Amino acid sequence: MSENYRIKLLLAKNADSTKEELLSENVQKKKLDEYPIPTPNPSTLFLREVVNPSPSWFKKYLRCTNQLNLKDVEGVMFYDFTFESVKRKFALVFGNAETMLNTEKFVARFGLITALNLAKSIRSIRKLTLSDNMNSVRENAHQKSEFGNFSFIIDKDLLEGVTVFPKENGFAKGNMAGGVSLSFTTELPIDQIETMLQFVMEAYNKPDYRLEYEFLDHISEVPDDISVFQPIQEKLWMR
Numbered sequence: 001m002s003e004n005y006r007i008k009l010l011l012a013k014n015a016d017s018t019k020e021e022l023l024s025e026n027v028q029k030k031k032l033d034e035y036p037i038p039t040p041n042p043s044t045l046f047l048r049e050v051v052n053p054s055p056s057w058f059k060k061y062l063r064c065t066n067q068l069n070l071k072d073v074e075g076v077m078f079y080d081f082t083f084e085s086v087k088r089k090f091a092l093v094f095g096n097a098e099t100m101l102n103t104e105k106f107v108a109r110f111g112l113i114t115a116l117n118l119a120k121s122i123r124s125i126r127k128l129t130l131s132d133n134m135n136s137v138r139e140n141a142h143q144k145s146e147f148g149n150f151s152f153i154i155d156k157d158l159l160e161g162v163t164v165f166p167k168e169n170g171f172a173k174g175n176m177a178g179g180v181s182l183s184f185t186t187e188l189p190i191d192q193i194e195t196m197l198q199f200v201m202e203a204y205n206k207p208d209y210r211l212e213y214e215f216l217d218h219i220s221e222v223p224d225d226i227s228v229f230q231p232i233q234e235k236l237w238m239r
Contacts, residue, residue, distance in 0.1 A: 002187040004173070009182045009200065010101065011110040012078075012089040019046070019078060022091060027100045037077060039193050047075045048100065076100050081194060083201040090197060093181070103180055112161060114200060115178025116209040119164035123175060126161040171199040 012022060020028055023046075033047040052070040059065075074095035081088050091101060161179030166172055172184035188196045 015087040111178035111182035118166040123163040
């Protein structure tokens, strides 16, 4: 019987980014444990230990005054992979290690587009409604559904993520979630990581999502770095 592995992938914008550029500032200040991973292209797993607070049921319901030291381990591994003669860099995250990353250095809709390209049906969507409060809302389907069955207003909502049931593919089984990251279950072990990444990139590069979700290419959230708008501002002031 094959083992199943839960994988979460992010794609770096720049394949030449260093570890220091891809990790968040807070993580860079801490010492991380390092473990070599014998992948086809040798990689390093970076681990950090996280101490979680005592759960509320322990303190409030059971009225225990002791402080529990509940520890978790989170890990991230960067992997260089060449697809169609172009070098790419991926981050594989384990546990809640996505918080270890500087997500601005990663492709914002890598997981979202890959999941939509493979979607046989949509289980849920996560959207950001443009308003004074900018609320992020998750909407679930009661059964396998089409995108049109969800309440989504193109000129008011930003699609942040989806959970889909994918079509037949070579790397994932069961539900797949996509946003900045792509999260899925696979039977492919770590020594077949390049086979997995080949399938992932083939799915990501498909234009299929544009048949129903072309609006994704024309609307996005304003980035934190407003310097990208400087050329536009200069032209406006010249008028």
